[in-house]
Amino acid sequence: MKKYFLLAMLFCGFCRMACAQDDHQNHTALSAGPEISFPSRSQFNFGYGGSLKFETPVAQNVGLSLTGAYTEMIYKGVAFAGGTKPSPAGFVPLKAGVVYYAGGARLEGEVGSVLEQQEINGVKQNLFTFSLGPSFLIPLADSKQQFINVGLRYESWSKNTLRMIGIRVAYHLNFKSQD
Template identity: 30%
Template sequence: MMKKLLAIALVLIGFCAKAQERKTVFEKFSNNRAIGIGISGYLPHGNFFKNGYGASVKSEWPIAQDLSLIGTLSVARFNYKSEFKGEALPTKPATFIPLTAGARYFLGDKIYFEGLVGGGYVADFHKSAFLSIEASAGYIMRLNKTNSFDFSVGYNNWGSGENLKATVLKVAYRAEWF
């Protein structure tokens, strides 16, 4: 009788024992999958635009501790400088639509650096495609465990030939999921 109870106890212990943690690949990292929706302000350098504004959607997928792949779709509108308005250029703002992918590296929980490369389309006036290269640094201000604000400052280089170079300031609402 004692041997049967001991055998049953060992079988039950075997079913209850865990040799390792059961986590998905995403739960192993402190950086989580996230989506962000934000607004942007642009300060162009040395061209015929005086300022710009826009909106973007960004998706983030962790691939290693503190490293995530990111993808961004943006829409940006740029106002022409008054001395360039006239017959040569339109008076309406120019619309740029970049689609980029890259990586985000976290230095701790709140500060990050990211780089993006992709392409885009100028929807007005020129109606042409362009290459997009972007680099930025940012700060994540946590609201709770899964929601945060994402503040960043960066540099954009859009174009081939006559490039649009701009400093960009972004604010986004960021929601994480596991």
């Protein structure tokens, strides 16, 4: 619980750094970066990977997003059949979402599918996913096109098969202005 409190405090600090800038709204953008996940009540200890996100505005303060990612989940250090810990489990989350811009902060909700890359417990399946959380754009120097996108999200896969807190730090590039 202490680590989640610390993460929340760090996230609030990023919020304060990003609050002054509103200029990033109403731009089509592409972002890419690493992610780390902290599952709760799961056979996995943590996860890591990367994601690519496309975002385009559709109304004042509202945008749509498409996200593709790859995530590896690391099993907890418990004894498995044969006494060896299995290799990390690979997943490909594919999601679509809505982004609401609120000053320097953003709130995003996404839904989609997670494709398992290998069998887990003798089954390989596609999982439904949803996620919700805030993010912030921190400008790089005096740029109105280049940012660091720092995001925190709650994510759930298929009726609580896996619940986690995710952190994403990505390079964010605005490349089209909507006037």
